[in-house]
């Protein structure tokens with residue numbers, strides 16, 4: 001399973017394996033989930049209020065760029081993630097995900113379901 005842009009179908013992740021939300025790591029400044037995994041939130045946590053959002057490891061992202069809009073990047077040591085999506089599709093510029101990489105949170109990316117969707121690869 002991987003995530004793509006609803007607007008232009010650009011692929012944002014490599015092939016990922018769905019892992020249970022219960023296995024999340026909420027330790028501050030650590031990876032929320034291991035690389036290669038994909039989670040679907042089952043309850044709200046931190047700044048992500050939308051149950052059902054897909055969550056991925058920061059290492060597992062591609063074709064996205066960090067916004068140049070600094071109002072979306074407020075944080076202490078990195079983007080806190082509480083100011084709207086801060087990652088844009090590199091091709092069409094749509095805001096598609098939020099990177100959370102601050103010193104008071106675990107580190108992860110969550111995708112906006114209104115601008116991204118999960119896609120199955122051939123053979124899945």
Ligand SMILES: [Zn+2]
Nearest residue numbers: 005008089092
């Ligand atoms: Zn796009």
